[in-house]
Amino acid sequence: MSMSLKRLDQALKALKSPRRNKHDIQTWLSASLTFQQTCKDYAEADNPKLLGGFLGRISKKMDYLSALTSNPLALVNRITGMPNGTKPRRQLLGGEEKQKFPKWVSGRERKLLQESTIKANVIVAQDGSGNYKTVSEAIQAASGSRFVIYVKAGVYKEKIHSNKDGISLIGDGKYSTIIVGGASVNGGTSLSGSATFS
Known part of the structure; x- marks a missing residue:
C-alpha cells in the first residue's frame, strides 16, 4: 500500500499540467491500482479462513480504495488534445528521432x-x-x-x-x-x- 501511495502522490503532482503529463498520470494511477490489487490478492491468498471476518472488511475497504483510484484514471483517460495553440513537435537528429525522457527523469x-x-x-x-x-x-x-x-x-x-x-x-x-x-x-x-x- 505504501508503493500505491507513492504512485498516487506522483500522479497528484503531475495534475498541475494534466494534458502535458497525461501518459505519466495514467501510468502512475494504473500502477497504484495494481499495487492495491496485489496487496488484496496477497491477503486473501495467505488467509482464506479469515475471509468472512476481519479480512472481509479489509477487502471491502480495499475495493473502495480501488474505486477511488479508478475514477480519476477514467477522468484522465478522457483528456484529449494538446493545450490551446500548441502543436506536437518532433525533434529529429540525423534522420533518427532524438531520445526524449519524461520531465521526472x-x-x-x-x-x-x-x-x-x-x-x-x-x-x-x-x-x-x-x-x-x-x-x-x-x-x-x-x-x-x-x-x-x-x-x-x-x-x-x-x-x-x-x-x-x-x-x-x-x-x-x-x-x-x-x-x-x-x-x-x-x-x-x-x-x-x-x-x-x-
Whole structure:
C-alpha cells in the first residue's frame, strides 16, 4: 500500500499540467491500482479462513480504495488534445528521432541511461568477482538515493522482493543476465507469491 501511495502522490503532482503529463498520470494511477490489487490478492491468498471476518472488511475497504483510484484514471483517460495553440513537435537528429525522457527523469538519470560504460555502485557476480553473489544481497545494500547494480552474465535462481525506490539494475543483455524464480500458481504458490521480482 505504501508503493500505491507513492504512485498516487506522483500522479497528484503531475495534475498541475494534466494534458502535458497525461501518459505519466495514467501510468502512475494504473500502477497504484495494481499495487492495491496485489496487496488484496496477497491477503486473501495467505488467509482464506479469515475471509468472512476481519479480512472481509479489509477487502471491502480495499475495493473502495480501488474505486477511488479508478475514477480519476477514467477522468484522465478522457483528456484529449494538446493545450490551446500548441502543436506536437518532433525533434529529429540525423534522420533518427532524438531520445526524449519524461520531465521526472533527472539530468543525472538521463546521463546514466545514455552512458556506454556502466558506473555501478555495486557488482553482482556468481563467481565471487563482484561485491555480491546474489541480486537480493545487492538490493538489500542499496541506499535511499539512485543505486546502480551491475549484474554480470549468469542465471540467478532467486526470488527478489523489495519496496525500495531508486534502484537500477543493469545486466549483460536479456540472453546473458537472467533472473528466474520458478514459482507458479500451478506449482502451489499463491498468485502474488509467484512473482520472480516484486
